[in-house]
Structure formats: C-alpha cells, structure tokens
Amino acid sequence: MTKVASNHTIKSGFYWQRSHKQQQTGAWRPTYNFGNSTANPIDSTFGYANAALGIFTQVSQASHYVEGNWRYNQIEAYVQENTKATFSHGVCPDCYSKVVKPELERIRPQ
Ligand SMILES: [Zn+2]
Numbered sequence: 001m002t003k004v005a006s007n008h009t010i011k012s013g014f015y016w017q018r019s020h021k022q023q024q025t026g027a028w029r030p031t032y033n034f035g036n037s038t039a040n041p042i043d044s045t046f047g048y049a050n051a052a053l054g055i056f057t058q059v060s061q062a063s064h065y066v067e068g069n070w071r072y073n074q075i076e077a078y079v080q081e082n083t084k085a086t087f088s089h090g091v092c093p094d095c096y097s098k099v100v101k102p103e104l105e106r107i108r109p110q
Contacts, residue, residue: 009082021070030061 003010034050037043037057044050085092091100 007084011080015076017074019072023068025068026066032056033058
C-alpha cells in the first residue's frame with residue numbers, strides 16, 4: 001500500500017505465511033533383544049547366533065504411530081516513509097548554517 005502526500009511517500013506492507021506439516025515422530029520400528037536366556041531351550045548362548053537364528057527374548061514396538069502436527073505462522077510487516085529530504089554529512093543545509101557553522105566558529109582556536 002502506498003500513499004503520497006506532498007513531499008511524503010508512505011508505504012506499508014504485510015506478509016503472512018501459514019504452514020502445516022504432518023510428520024511422524026519417534027521410532028516406530030520394533031527393537032529386538034537377542035540376548036541369552038537360560039529359560040529358552042533353543043537359545044544358542046551367543047547373541048549373534050541368536051540374531052542369525054531369529055531367537056529373541058523380547059520385542060518392543062510402539063502401539064501406534066505418533067504423528068506430529070507441525071504448524072507455523074510467519075508474519076512480517078513494514079512501514080516506510082520517504083520525505084525527499086536531502087542531507088550532506090548527516091546535517092541538512094539549514095541546520096549546518098544555523099547550528100553547526102556557529103558552533104565550529106565558536107570552538108575554532110583563535
Ligand atoms: Zn536540519
């Protein structure tokens with residue numbers, strides 16, 4: 001949006017982005033324990049062999065998917081004003097002659 005009034009130009013703008021992302025979170029694959037168990041008569045007594053034979057003592061797995069419901073809002077706004085004022089060395093010509101020049105003459109060594 002832009003508005004012009006005499007020497008002033010005022011602009012403003014607005015940006016809003018909304019985002020939504022469904023994403024599974026956490027581990028969902030099962031974990032197996034191939035450790036030895038004396039209670040199991042077919043246990044190989046060696047973990048790697050148990051894994052190769054598919055002998056495990058425990059399996060754990062999440063009972064359902066945990067799905068994140070990620071949302072975010074990005075909001076930006078700005079207001080800008082232009083006055084068409086001109087400056088030289090940070091001081092306008094009027095202020096230079098009224099303020100800066102007398103001050104420089106006052107502190108200048110005689
Ligand atoms: Zn000035």
